[in-house]
Amino acid sequence: MRKLLAVLSVLFYNVHVSALDLGIPIACDYGEDCIIFNYYDKSVEADVYTDHTCGRLSYDNHKSTDFMLRSHTQMKDGVNVVAADSGTIAFIRDGMSDISVDLIGEEAVRGSECGNGVIIDHKRGYKTEYCHLMNGSITKKVGDYVEKGEIIGQVGLSGITSFPYLEFTVSLNGQPVDPFTGDNPITGEINVPCDSLDIYPLWDKQTEKRLEYIATSLLTMGFSEKVPHSQGAREGKFSRKIIKYDSKIMVFWVDIFGIVAGDQLKLSIINPRGDVIKTETRPFTKNRRHNFQFIGYKHKDTKWVLGKYIGKVELLRKEGNEMEHVINTTTFVELVKN
Template sequence: MRAMGWKRSGLPLCLLAIWLSQGVSAAADPIETEGLGLPLTCVIGQTCWVANYVDVDLSVEAHDFRCNRRTYDGHDGTDFAIRDLAVMVQGVPVVAGASGTVRNVRDGMQDVALTDEASRKRIAGRECGNGVVIDHEGNWQTQYCHLKEGSIKVKAGDKVERGSQLGLVGLSGKTEFPHVHLTVRKDGKAIDPFTNRQMSAGCGQEGKSLWRADQHVEYEPAAIYNVGFSTGKPDIEAIRSGKREDGPLAATSPALVLWVDILGVEAGDRVQFRIMGPDGKPLLEQESPVDRTQARRFAFAGSRPKTNGWPAGTYIGQVTLKRTMDGREKSFDVARTVTIR
């Protein structure tokens, strides 16, 4: 994501040279010494998830630093997604990852998911959407993109601390789902915060993470971020808007369907659905292969009542994503319950 407009310094060259040689070199580096905080207020893995990592493959292919495909070609930042549009409407603060000075801001772009080429062309040059750029000591810089229209609370020149609110997670710019895109730069070049290496480093090159230990930001090959039940074929657009059937459900419901939204599926993965009835016996056990690599995949499976209605009680749904990694099977599991009356 390109930086949003650079402003020239008004310092005379002689004073600027002194400032560069003395002020910057003597100042503490908050990112490398104190670590980088999350760019939004959330609990990683519970209320926010990494949707895309930095692309460290300079070819037309795309690979993250672990050589997986949790990224796309040319992606220079880390995307932190929230569950759905309803959560976005409630308001999720975007915060500064480290102390610094606001360099530039942009607001006034609508929160609209881009789903076609024409809409993408209309925002050319403004792909970041509403955003904030912060300069940090040590010639570091962070950029926060896709903020909600009208939510930005800072202006150029403001001093901020780590955790200071910048705005709210939105859907502005080049995006299809609510999230905040964070680009980290050192000396003007994009850095992968998971390795502290440039994008040109290539995959398989480990390094020292810039994330603060108390933020618990760990690499995940995939993430099951949204699971629920419905009484018929689930509406993907409604679910991603935040409309869910959380129950209790009626005993006369025509079907019981377990659905899931997953980040980072790869061709060859398997998705398993299981629904257990109140008596502990399985009502549904189904496994299907993933035919292609996708940033997000929505899937579902369900069952109909064998008698005149569903027995009252608590039903347990479990979704498991299975993947073969380094010759071994790795599983990602999430369970949900629903009550039928």
């Protein structure tokens, strides 16, 4: 009897493995150009959420995996969305504008929260859904067969979103499934606890290895001669490589993902002589998923020093009894004559 069960388990496992073999659904350098900022919520309790690692990168009842671009500039340059596995196009929506929901309000996209999107029908009841695609970028039509890795559209800003990202959802017979844990091939159970060792990831081996868990990341940073705001900075409107000598202020800004309560953020501006002309350290008492911060140096009576100014960002986190760097990097801007 035990031998029979063992054989059946192997057979079920082999069927499961061949049913879906997902690649990354976005053509980006993961960890560099894009990151996952929301995972599938594993908790079945209301108002409680956790991702597959028992971490906090999710929100209540979220049943997708969200791949976020680091900036709007990437979206404008074009980032392809590809079929995670081969299948047939079952649904398409296109024609929705790429505009932040912060500007138009949620009511404007009610009933079309996914924005421009595609659904692909795969084998054995599996489907994958791709949301928030760029208006006019969808390259396929309903009924088309697509191969794994084939371009189906581009990342956009349609639907209920305020920044460019791909919302990727996997379902089995109409029920959402976490691609990082999969469904049990014997019992069919899809509600796998976050601490379970009995998992069957739906990613192919290369993708599973590639999608490392990133809890904290510097999304982007830059200099400006004006006081920036987060939306404009993320759209590339406050990123200068050169600042003119007659500018009144110099601002260094950062956009960070995954700040944890207890973290300390230190921002500094260093002049061409190596002098720190402005520095601030800001403690955080709450977790911050997506946080925009800046410091500025105002030109008064003293003259600017021409040359390269360095912006330095340090995010420190308590590990044991010590504060250790989670982020420690720099960028620069050139101050030149008019």
